[in-house]
Amino acid sequence: MGNSYAGQLKSARFEEALHNSIEASLRSSNGDPQPIFTQLYLEPEPYPANTTGKAEEDDDSDSSSPPLPYLxxxxxxxxxxxxxxxxxxxxxxxxxxATESIEVPAGFELVGAKSPSVPEHILVCAVDRRFLPDENGKNALLGFSGNCVGCGEKGFRYxxxxxxxxxxxxxxxxxKQKHLKYYLVKNSQGALCKGPLICWKG
Known part of the structure; x- marks a missing residue:
């Protein structure tokens, strides 16, 4: 809208300058009319600020909208x-x-997951350690591989x-970075308990 308005304004100024130049040329005794382009381009008048574009930018950059719900x-x-x-x-x-015997395959770690529906509890999972970070929070493979310690179902790939x-x-x-929270370790009595935080970085 701003661009079309500017175009109309420029066209109107051009017609007015052309008319004035022709009229001045006809009335002039020295035959040296004022050049049209001097009036139009060397002495431009400021155009009104275009607020439409700014409003569109604000609409596009609105980051306060809530994320789409996960179904x-x-x-x-x-x-x-x-x-x-x-x-x-x-x-x-x-x-x-905590005191039950849990089968942990070679290369797997017992970790604790947190669920928003039971925040007071830690849920026990067996996860392939290749998909977990090292102590510096790095070197975790992308993806997932885990087993259910409850029913024993194996081979979850996602x-x-x-x-x-x-x-x-x-x-x-x-x-996994948001919901797998803790390493699980055994205490001096041999019971499974919450260990250090899993250090996810990047």
Whole structure:
């Protein structure tokens, strides 16, 4: 809108200058009319500020809009959907299985996940350590590989799929960096407990 207005204004000024120049030429006794381009381009008048473009930029740069909600895949019919339990109905809360014997395959680590629906609990997971960061927060492979310690199901290749299986019930896109929080270690009594934070960086 601003550009078309400027064009109309320029066209009107050109016509006015042309008319004045012709009129001055006809009335002039020395035959030296005022050049049109001097009036139009060497002495430009400032155009009104174009506020339309600014408003459009503001609309595009609006970062305060909330993120789109994550639509979690509904659990298969007949599956358990209780918080703190996997879809097979097995309890995976740390407080419940801390003293149980948990099979951890070679190359895997027991880690604690946090669910927004049960923030007071840590959910126990077995994750391939290649997909976890080192002590400097680096060298984690992209992707995911994990097992359910509740029902023993193995070979989860996507964290989204795994988060559904352990009923994380997320409202945002599942990310291992956001939901896998702690390493789990054994205390002096041999019980599993919360260990150091997983150091995710970048």
């Amino acid at each position: 979690q895949t509904p659990a298969p019919e007949g599956c358990c959907t209780l918080d703190g339990f996997c879809q097979a109905g097995k309890d995976i809360r740390l407080v419940s299985i 964290f989204t799929e795994f988060s559904n299986h352990i009923n994380l019930k997320l409202s945002t896109q599942p990310k």
